[in-house]
Amino acid sequence: MDLKDCREKINEIDEQMVRLFEERMEVSAEIAKYKKENRLPIYDGARERSKLEAVNEQLPEHLRDYGLSLYSLLMDLSKTYQHRTLGESSEVSERIEQAIRNTPPLFPEKAVVACQGVEGAYSQTAAERLFKYPNLFFFETFDAVFSAVDKGLCRYGVLPVENSTAGTVNRVYDLMLKHHFHIVRSVRVKIDHNLLVKPGTKLQDIREVYSHEQAISQCRGFLSELSGVKAVPVENTAVAAKIVASSDRTDVAALSSRSCMDLYGLTCLKASVQDSSNNYTRFVCIAKDPEIYPGADRTSLMMVLPHTPGSLYKVLSRFYALGINLNKLESRPLPDRNFEFMFYFDLENSVYSPRFTQLMADMDSISEEFIYLGSYSEIV
Secondary structure, three states: OOHHHHHHHHHHHHHHHHHHHHHHHHHHHHHHHHHHHOOOOOOOHHHHHHHHHHHHHHOOHHHHHHHHHHHHHHHHHHHHHHHHHHOOOOHHHHHHHHHHHHOOOOOOOEEEEEEEOOOOOHHHHHHHHHOOEEEEEEEOOHHHHHHHHHOOOOOEEEEEEEEOOOEEOHHHHHHHHHOOOEEEEEEEEEOOOEEEEOOOOOHHHOOEEEEOHHHHHHOHHHHHOOOOOEEEEOOOHHHHHHHHHHOOOOOEEEEEOHHHHHHHOOEEEEOOOOOOOOOEEEEEEEEOOOOOOOOOOEEEEEEEOOOOOOHHHHHHHHHHHOOOEEEEEEEEEOOOOOOOEEEEEEEEOOOOOHHHHHHHHHHHHHOOEEEEEEEEOEEO
16 A cells, blocks of 8 residues: 555545544533533543543553543543533633623723832832832832732732743742732843942952842853852842942942942943843732733633643643643642642633633633632733
C-alpha cells in the first residue's frame, strides 16, 4: 500500500470517527438530561474508571497509553458538553455575572492605593500608570499591602507578580493563598536599574550595593565586574536609594530608578546596568471585592488538584477543548501538604464569552479547591 492509499484509508476512518463522535456526544447529552431529572451528578468516577479499564483491555499493549489518553480527553469533552447542554452555572459563575453587573463602566481615576516600599518605588510607577490621581500609602512588606486591602484601609493594592528576566515574585504568590482578594487590572512597567551614589562617591570607592533581591539578580553581570563589592538585599529598590542617601558612609551605592536619583539627591555613576534591556515587571492591582471592567480579557485562577496521575492534564485538556489560551502556568508547593501543589493559571479569553462561562462552571468538578482571582485587562 503506497502513501496515497494510506491517506485514503485514513480519510475513510476519519469520516466514520467524526460520525461516531457526533453520535456519542448526543448520547452524552441525553445522559445529562436524565441525570438532571434524577438529581445525579454529571461526574461518575467509578463509571469513568470502569470505562478506561475496558479500553485498556481491548487495546493491544503497544497502543494502550495512546488509547487511554484519547478516551480520557473524550470523557472530559463529554462532561463539558453535558454541562453546556444543561446550561449549568456555578457559584463562581454567578459571582462573576454579579460583578459584571455591579462594576461601573469606567475604571476609577482617583483611588486610595497601597504600595510596598517607599516613595520612588516601581510600584509607585505602576500605580501612577493605573490611576490618574492615586492617593498612595506605602507599606514595608507585601503582607502589609494585602492586609491594608483586606481591612479596608485602602481600596486597592499594587503588587509585582513577575519579571521578564528574574521570573516570578514567589512571596506574592505565597500570599495569594493567605489573603482573600481579586485582581482588577494589571500593568507592565519597564525596569531600568541605575547605580546611584551620594555626590562625590567614585566607582572604585564602592564596597556595598543595596537593592531588592530581584534587582540584584537582574544586574549579576554588572555586579560581577565590581571587585570586592558586596550585594546587600533590602525590601525595595527605592528603599535602597533612601538608605544610601541617609547613610554617613561614602562607600555604598544603590541599584534603583532615575526617579529615585532626583528624589533622594543622588548621582548616577552607571545607567541601565541590568543584564537585559528588555526588562519588564508585571504588577497587579488588587481589590477586596471582584470588579470586572469592560474589555476584561484576562483571568487568573488558582487550583489545588488531586495528587493523582493526569489531574493537571484534565485541567489543561479542558482549556484546549474550549479553545481558551493559557498565558501562564505556575506551581507553588502547599506548606502543610507533602508533594501537593497550588497551580496558578493566567487565561486569555473574554469574560463575556460563552466558553469562559462554561469553563467556570466546570472547574469545581475537576479540582479539590478552586479560587477565582479575577478577570481584568492589562496595560502594556
